[in-house]
Amino acid sequence: MRTTDLVAEVAAAWVDGSVEARPEDRSDLRSLLRRPDAEPPDYDRVHASFAAEFLLVNFHKCVRALTEARPEPAATVVDLGCGSGAASAAALAYLAEAGLEEVRVHLLDRSERQLQHAESLVREVAATLGKERRFDVEVVPALGDWPTERPAQWRGPAMVLASHVLTENRAHAWDFLNRAVALAGPRGSVTVVERADDGVWPALDKLVGESVLVRRFGQGDVRAATADGEDRTWATRWLTFEPGPHAGCEEAVRGYLTAWRKRDPDLLEKVFTEGARYRDKPFHPPIEGLTGIQEYWRSHVASQRAVSVRVDSIAYRPDAAHLEWTAFLDEGGDDVKRVYGFMVIEVDASGKIRELRECYRSQREARDAAV
Numbered sequence: 001m002r003t004t005d006l007v008a009e010v011a012a013a014w015v016d017g018s019v020e021a022r023p024e025d026r027s028d029l030r031s032l033l034r035r036p037d038a039e040p041p042d043y044d045r046v047h048a049s050f051a052a053e054f055l056l057v058n059f060h061k062c063v064r065a066l067t068e069a070r071p072e073p074a075a076t077v078v079d080l081g082c083g084s085g086a087a088s089a090a091a092l093a094y095l096a097e098a099g100l101e102e103v104r105v106h107l108l109d110r111s112e113r114q115l116q117h118a119e120s121l122v123r124e125v126a127a128t129l130g131k132e133r134r135f136d137v138e139v140v141p142a143l144g145d146w147p148t149e150r151p152a153q154w155r156g157p158a159m160v161l162a163s164h165v166l167t168e169n170r171a172h173a174w175d176f177l178n179r180a181v182a183l184a185g186p187r188g189s190v191t192v193v194e195r196a197d198d199g200v201w202p203a204l205d206k207l208v209g210e211s212v213l214v215r216r217f218g219q220g221d222v223r224a225a226t227a228d229g230e231d232r233t234w235a236t237r238w239l240t241f242e243p244g245p246h247a248g249c250e251e252a253v254r255g256y257l258t259a260w261r262k263r264d265p266d267l268l269e270k271v272f273t274e275g276a277r278y279r280d281k282p283f284h285p286p287i288e289g290l291t292g293i294q295e296y297w298r299s300h301v302a303s304q305r306a307v308s309v310r311v312d313s314i315a316y317r318p319d320a321a322h323l324e325w326t327a328f329l330d331e332g333g334d335d336v337k338r339v340y341g342f343m344v345i346e347v348d349a350s351g352k353i354r355e356l357r358e359c360y361r362s363q364r365e366a367r368d369a370a371v
Contacts, residue, residue, distance in 0.1 A: 047111060064236060075156060078161065080165055082109045093125075118141070158183055195236065256356070261309055272293055
């Protein structure tokens with residue numbers, strides 16, 4: 001039997017044996033959560049109906065997300081807004097398959113009753129997985145808000161999970177993700193799972209485009225039975241951020257994109273070395289030196305009325321970054337210029353750009369009437 005199937009059986013048995021929820025309460029909860037303007041429920045009050053209705057479904061969603069996103073296995077798991085423990089159960093299956101022998105699971109939630117459910121389920125899953133082989137799991141529940149900074153006692157990378165949490169924190173999504181990335185640490189990961197049609201995704205798409213972290217994302221239909229046996233298809237979407245070990249490269253890319261978005265040649269002093277080379281056309285001679293690059297920007301970039309830059313994909317090596325990007329350049333007139341390109345940024349030991357190479361194509365597009 002596959003590990004995920006075994007854990008699914010444990011979770012189903014746990015729901016049957018530990019959760020008592022009336023059908024009418026579950027129906028009321030479904031109706032409440034379908035309302036786009038609904039306030040988050042009191043999870044201490046609806047803990048039983050929430051676990052009965054969504055735990056198994058959310059488990060299968062998280063299994064699919066982790067299987068597709070493939071975050072680097074880590075011995076520390078941080079489940080933000082853990083609810084009934086579905087994401088942590090999926091993570092244990094994922095890490096057991098990866099061959100880890102020791103795992104510490106931090107369960108964080110503002111609902112005491114939900115936290116109790118999650119701790120009970122995770123301990124049951126850990127005990128079952130530990131019967132066949134060594135798989136030691138330490139469970140650390142914490143009631144209330146999660147840390148704003150990475151605790152000093154945490155060692156190594158962390159696998160941070162945010163399953164169906166951002167939908168109730170849309171106004172603070174960027175702050176939430178930044179805190180989650182800080183908790184993950186270098187070589188860690190942050191995996192977000194939400195409904196594919198959730199209203200949080202347009203905001204997340206914008207935030208992802210502004211980030212310089214490595215990311216993977218996907219979506220798909222997840223088939224899973226509800227607690228009462230109804231087989232349904234659940235449209236699911238996921239996103240994984242990975243803070244890399246090459247902080248100098250990340251900072252160089254961030255600095256360059258900030259200068260571009262602000263159209264400010266003076267900011268380039270903090271980004272490029274004095275002898276940097278800037279090659280924006282593959283078959284033309286490069287622009288040599290910081291002063292030459294600034295002059296080029298004053299004549300070609302500073303005149304633009306607005307610049308919007310989105311990072312579509314990014315990868316790092318110790319001394320360089322490779323980007324795929326899309327930019328919208330407002331140069332006045334009735335249309336805007338859309339530019340799609342690739343860029344290689346090489347960084348020296350001080351963290352400044354010593355060479356930038358790019359190639360791109362552009363086209364004119366009608367201006368958005370709302371602009």
